[in-house]
Amino acid sequence: GENVEQHPSTLSVQEGDSAVIKCTYSDSASNYFPWYKQELGKGPQLIIDIRSNVGEKKDQRIAVTLNKTAKHFSLHITETQPEDSAVYFCAARPTDKLIFGTGTRLQVFP
Amino acid sequence: DAGITQSPRHKVTETGTPVTLRCHQTENHRYMYWYRQDPGHGLRLIHYSYGVKDTDKGEVSDGYSVSRSKTEDFLLTLESATSSQTSVYFCATQTAWEQFFGPGTRLTVL
Numbered sequence A: 001g002e003n004v005e006q007h008p009s010t011l012s013v014q015e016g017d018s019a020v021i022k023c024t025y026s027d028s029a030s031n032y033f034p035w036y037k038q039e040l041g042k043g044p045q046l047i048i049d050i051r052s053n054v055g056e057k058k059d060q061r062i063a064v065t066l067n068k069t070a071k072h073f074s075l076h077i078t079e080t081q082p083e084d085s086a087v088y089f090c091a092a093r094p095t096d097k098l099i100f101g102t103g104t105r106l107q108v109f110p
Numbered sequence B: 001d002a003g004i005t006q007s008p009r010h011k012v013t014e015t016g017t018p019v020t021l022r023c024h025q026t027e028n029h030r031y032m033y034w035y036r037q038d039p040g041h042g043l044r045l046i047h048y049s050y051g052v053k054d055t056d057k058g059e060v061s062d063g064y065s066v067s068r069s070k071t072e073d074f075l076l077t078l079e080s081a082t083s084s085q086t087s088v089y090f091c092a093t094q095t096a097w098e099q100f101f102g103p104g105t106r107l108t109v110l
Helices: none
Strands: A004-007 A010-014 A019-025 A032-038 A045-051 A056-059 A062-067 A072-077 A086-092 A104-109 B004-007 B010-013 B019-025 B031-038 B042-051 B054-057 B064-070 B073-078 B087-094 B099-101 B105-109
Touching: A004 A086, A010 A019, A019 A086, A019 A104, A032 A062, A045 A056, A045 A062, A045 B099, A072 A086, B004 B087, B010 B019, B019 B031, B019 B087, B019 B105, B031 B064, B031 B073, B042 B064, B042 B073, B054 B064, B073 B087
Parallel strands: A010 A104, B010 B105
Antiparallel strands: A004 A019, A019 A072, A032 A045, A032 A086, A056 A062, A062 A072, A086 A104, B004 B019, B019 B073, B031 B042, B031 B087, B042 B054, B064 B073, B087 B099, B087 B105
16 A cells, blocks of 8 residues: 655754655555645644646745655745744545655744 | 534543544535544544445554444544544545545543
């Protein structure tokens, strides 16, 4: 079955710097790759997603890239702000179920 | 957000007692999911439903059962709660592509 690995598990950056979180997946049938942000005590919130027919997608300060050949995708956050501090999860969907990575705790220091 | 509510939001129970968690959605989404979230494991799928009375197992289904008698409600039952089922439980619904999460239920089994 599908396996999603996510790195790093923790990431600390200075406010204004960029942050990059990387995920790899194993099942070439995966065709949808969402990213979620989870704040303390809340449910995961979908922040951006990408489908397998697209290589890159951007939404303001957030971008996601997908390399189908290498089976990896990444989340890029530019000009980080303290409110970006949260746990971020990647996921891949080979069938009708999402398979999640284990999460990255991002801390943005002012 | 997809109009998802979960009840109760917090529950403390004793080992061996039955527990039912409820997920209610207002968006008429066909697919619904139950996950548990534990430190170091990310989000793991317990059971999911692809329609009324149509359910299937996820990767950690042992000790759990589900029922879906109406499109809007998806129930998760722990027939005899164990301490290993102490966790945060999230319900999610899915459109054609996007999956949206509820606020979660924190369950403690003593």
